[in-house]
Amino acid sequence: MNETNHREDVEMERTLRAALRGGRDEVPPPSIVDAAAAAGLLDVAYARLDSPVGTLVLASTPRGLARLAYVDEGQEDAVLQDIALRLSPRMIAAPARLDEPRRELDEYFAGRRRAFHVALDLRLLSNFTRRVLTATAAIPYGGVATYKEVATAAGSPRGFRAAGNALGSNPLPIVLPCHRVLHSGGGLGGYTGGLNRKRTLLAIERGPGTTA
Amino acid sequence: MATVPLPPFQNLLDAHARDVHRFLIATVGPVDAEDAYQETWLAALRAYPQLRDASNLRGWLFTIAHRKAIDHVRARARRATPVPEPAELPQAPAADGPGRVTDDDLWSAVAALPDKQRTAVALRFIADSAYAEIATAMEISEPAARRNVHEGLKRLREERTR
Numbered sequence: 356m357n358e359t360n361h362r363e364d365v366e367m368e369r370t371l372r373a374a375l376r377g378g379r380d381e382v383p384p385p386s387i388v389d390a391a392a393a394a395g396l397l398d399v400a401y402a403r404l405d406s407p408v409g410t411l412v413l414a415s416t417p418r419g420l421a422r423l424a425y426v427d428e429g430q431e432d433a434v435l436q437d438i439a440l441r442l443s444p445r446m447i448a449a450p451a452r453l454d455e456p457r458r459e460l461d462e463y464f465a466g467r468r469r470a471f472h473v474a475l476d477l478r479l480l481s482n483f484t485r486r487v488l489t490a491t492a493a494i495p496y497g498g499v500a501t502y503k504e505v506a507t508a509a510g511s512p513r514g515f516r517a518a519g520n521a522l523g524s525n526p527l528p529i530v531l532p533c534h535r536v537l538h539s540g541g542g543l544g545g546y547t548g549g550l551n552r553k554r555t556l557l558a559i560e561r562g563p564g565t566t567a
Numbered sequence: 568m569a570t571v572p573l574p575p576f577q578n579l580l581d582a583h584a585r586d587v588h589r590f591l592i593a594t595v596g597p598v599d600a601e602d603a604y605q606e607t608w609l610a611a612l613r614a615y616p617q618l619r620d621a622s623n624l625r626g627w628l629f630t631i632a633h634r635k636a637i638d639h640v641r642a643r644a645r646r647a648t649p650v651p652e653p654a655e656l657p658q659a660p661a662a663d664g665p666g667r668v669t670d671d672d673l674w675s676a677v678a679a680l681p682d683k684q685r686t687a688v689a690l691r692f693i694a695d696s697a698y699a700e701i702a703t704a705m706e707i708s709e710p711a712a713r714r715n716v717h718e719g720l721k722r723l724r725e726e727r728t729r
Contacts, residue, residue, distance in 0.1 A: 374673040384588035444573035
């Protein structure tokens with residue numbers, strides 16, 4: 356190849372790169388969400404939600420909401436990777452598929468909703484965790500219970516430490532209200548999203564004008 | 568050796584959706600590209616959880632995209648009319664002065680290349696593939712990949728100076 360041709364090739368390559376990557380009227384790629392869902396290949400749809408307790412990530416399977424995660428600063432990638440690992444890597448951002456849970460959560464944070472009705476997928480809960488969290492779901496909105504009471508309701512009266520651990524691994528906080536479980540002395544105990552979030556949720560449930 | 572967990576599929580879409588789309592528009596034309604695009608991503612999504620080696624996801628995606636493009640080119644050849652369908656080619660604007668090569672001209676020229684040259688050129692300049700990757704995606708030898716890119720470029724240059 357001679358010099359002139361080489362120079363022209365280099366220029367042609369530059370032009371090609373620029374031209375083939377997005378001209379003026381480039382059409383954005385279409386969404387594959389609906390096609391993936393119709394083909395049964397959308398294992399996990401997820402969305403973000405801004406809330407008084409920070410950014411949340413919601414993840415649904417075809418059965419229902421399977422994960423609600425608190426996202427701390429800079430942790431979103433790690434949170435999403437964890438969901439992919441625990442549920443399925445066939446995971447696509449599909450906010451419209453989480454409209455229902457997002458709406459219910461918005462209403463809850465606004466103090467206008469006392470119970471959640473979205474379908475849940477409890478596959479991330481072990482049997483014991485499921486018993487413990489089912490017991491917390493019986494604590495009414497605005498009320499509280501102790502770890503011991505919850506353990507007893509779950510059928511393991513002496514297992515209140517294990518119950519505490521089970522609550523700490525709650526994959527669906529807020530919806531399964533582990534924040535309503537406190538120490539018998541009245542102390543806050545622990546919380547999967549940190550105690551500030553627990554205080555905020557309890558304050559929301561006590562209604563406006565109250566403090567944590 | 569620790570296995571690296573597969574990232575959420577969304578990461579692949581974020582990183583490569585636009586280029587896969589462009590590659591398919593360049594190889595099968597804007598009309599068939601819509602279907603080829605969906606087929607590419609559904610095939611990728613289907614196979615994704617079983618993927619053993621996640622070290623070259625982009626190469627893997629473009630291999631799938633290339634196969635889907637071939638399916639469309641063959642299907643079109645089967646229902647073929649002997650002349651190229653003008654509707655499939657991006658239209659070049661008429662009012663450009665001499666010597667002025669627009670993006671649209673170039674798209675049309677690429678669309679008019681023979682299949683292998685068009686694919687090789689698209690992989691090279693849209694997907695930024697190395698010749699080894701082009702060879703893998705097209706299931707041809709590396710020298711053949713190189714040759715197809717160069718012959719494609721040569722033809723485009725001739726078009727341009729015509």
